[in-house]
Amino acid sequence: MKKTMKYLFVCAVGIAATGLTFVSCKEEEKLPTIDGFNNSNEVGATNLVAHWTFDDTNNEEISSAAPTKTLGTVGFTTGKIGKALQLTKGALVYPAIDKINTANALGNFTVSLWVNIRGQKGVAGGGYTSLFGIIPTSTDFWGNIQATVETGRHLPASDTLELKNYLSTMMSDGSQRGEDNLAVFNADAAGTNPNAQTGAWFKGGKDWVHYAMTWEGSTGMFYIYANGVSVGGYTNRGTSAGELKMRVPALAVFGSMASSDLGFANATRPDWAPMATASIDDVRVFNTVLPQKDVTALFNLGTAGR
Numbered sequence: 001m002k003k004t005m006k007y008l009f010v011c012a013v014g015i016a017a018t019g020l021t022f023v024s025c026k027e028e029e030k031l032p033t034i035d036g037f038n039n040s041n042e043v044g045a046t047n048l049v050a051h052w053t054f055d056d057t058n059n060e061e062i063s064s065a066a067p068t069k070t071l072g073t074v075g076f077t078t079g080k081i082g083k084a085l086q087l088t089k090g091a092l093v094y095p096a097i098d099k100i101n102t103a104n105a106l107g108n109f110t111v112s113l114w115v116n117i118r119g120q121k122g123v124a125g126g127g128y129t130s131l132f133g134i135i136p137t138s139t140d141f142w143g144n145i146q147a148t149v150e151t152g153r154h155l156p157a158s159d160t161l162e163l164k165n166y167l168s169t170m171m172s173d174g175s176q177r178g179e180d181n182l183a184v185f186n187a188d189a190a191g192t193n194p195n196a197q198t199g200a201w202f203k204g205g206k207d208w209v210h211y212a213m214t215w216e217g218s219t220g221m222f223y224i225y226a227n228g229v230s231v232g233g234y235t236n237r238g239t240s241a242g243e244l245k246m247r248v249p250a251l252a253v254f255g256s257m258a259s260s261d262l263g264f265a266n267a268t269r270p271d272w273a274p275m276a277t278a279s280i281d282d283v284r285v286f287n288t289v290l291p292q293k294d295v296t297a298l299f300n301l302g303t304a305g306r
Helices: 292-303
Strands: 006-015 021-030 048-052 069-078 083-093 109-116 129-136 145-149 163-170 176-182 209-216 221-226 250-254 276-286
Touching: 109 129, 109 145, 109 292, 129 276, 163 209, 163 221, 176 221, 209 292, 221 292, 250 276
Parallel strands: none
Antiparallel strands: 006 021, 048 276, 069 083, 083 250, 083 276, 109 209, 109 276, 129 145, 129 250, 145 163, 163 176, 209 221
């Protein structure tokens, strides 16, 4: 198959000692697109409302918000696209960010992030790992939205990574309704149960993983995508919850559920959910449901370092 390459001409202009102007040009290869995009920043760009690159800065890129609280060991490491956040029993908390801090800001949403939690499964104190959340200040310890991993359920040498989505929405009567989904194999998926759903154990726990979660209120579909593939065992949550209604003010948090030591006065971090030991990169929050092809594009682009 013939590969079509595109080139850019990069030119330098100089003046020789004689006073004559000369131009020197060289050809520089332009990378081909991946799934129709040049880089991850082009995917869902008009609906991107928060973005953490962790390229030697912890600031959120759109608002420039810096963390207000840091616990544990927090640093940088090599990521999938430049640098990444490295937490060692650590956590970061941000102030309320306008675009993700109203009740209806994320009625339908997508959260996309690269994660690496190799070596944490089944270890003492490994427990339940919260990677990212948007958490109301009035909470117990659960957030409006959380991207998490059941790190305590599998042997340390296993490559199974049990990703878990969680959301809590405000209902019309003032009560809270929680929804979750797990990257698990559903034994009933063969069809013996008319309400059975499909799912799969995700085999990716020894390397960087692209984790995306999407919520569509009108259908109640709460997808988990791992490396561009839908792996959730309980994706169809029904339509009772509707679009997400968040409790606000709400703060973005990396590496922990809510706890008083992070500034959430009414919350106590449970023993089964210690602060995270994980690498996290290129975290994106969209105020819409990205289609699977765009989620796959984010995976393919990130794999290429773009």
